[in-house]
Amino acid sequence: MSETNFRARPYILHEANYHQTREFRPNVAILPWGATEAHNWHLPHGTDTIEASALAEAAAGKAVAAGAHCLVLPTIPFGNNNTQLTQTATITMRTATQHAVLFDVADSLVRQGIRRLVLLNFHGGNEFKAIIRDIMLDIPIFIVQIHGFKLASGQFPKLLQESHLGHADEFETSLLLHLTPHWVAPLDSAGTGATNPGNLPLLTSTPGVWFPRDWETLTADTGDGNPKQATAAKGEKLFQQSVDVLAKLLLEFGNANDGEFPLIIRYWQSCRTV
Ligand SMILES: [Zn+2]
16 A cells, blocks of 8 residues: 555544554543344444444544544443343343453553543443443543534434433434434334333333333334434534534533542552453
8 A cells, every 4th residue: 555545543443553553642541332123224334333422433533633632442332231132142241241342451451550441331221330430440541431422412403303311212313314324224114113102101201210112013114203304404503513522521621620520530459350
């Protein structure tokens, strides 16, 4: 390959060579985390992974252009999909496995002096709060969880017909029509994403009550939310809004001083050894 074709971005670990990463001196790592699951009949199984990767790359690019030193790690493609295992080729990753993966990523980074990690999640079934608390007890690192699908949710009522966060819905379909239109099947092939309201209204509608939903009983087409009104233009606006918010956040996080609340890292004497 000729030198003129070289376009590897120093802030994307999957692309960058060692010379680039040494020069770049990252102080914040971003770990995008997706899932591999059915998304109605029209979106790819990799939808959450595509969204997490695209958002991380675009926001990091913007933050780096403004002086940040954040580095995007390769995306973890498997999420917690325990309740969807009746669907062909849906892969789940248990919480213990997710803890082990995140622990090893964090442990590796700390050994190189990178003590700030952003976990950018794009799958509703993933929840890392307890895992992050445990890891920060064992390793001197500061980990931030960001649910990427919420960053532009303030715009939903203005832009979308359906403003609740669902699955393979108007929001996600719009994002994919913007990001990877060549992987979105014609919308007339999609189901309506109608969901079973159930017969236990207190259990299903009381604020603060939560339980896992059996996905096959919940929805006939694997979707939650009607995708039919989705457009690439809506997706572009929502994606750009998310990128802007995340880029600013990465700058603030990267420029903060150690010890400046809330960026407190405890160096416990009895760190767990593995
Ligand atoms: Zn999704």
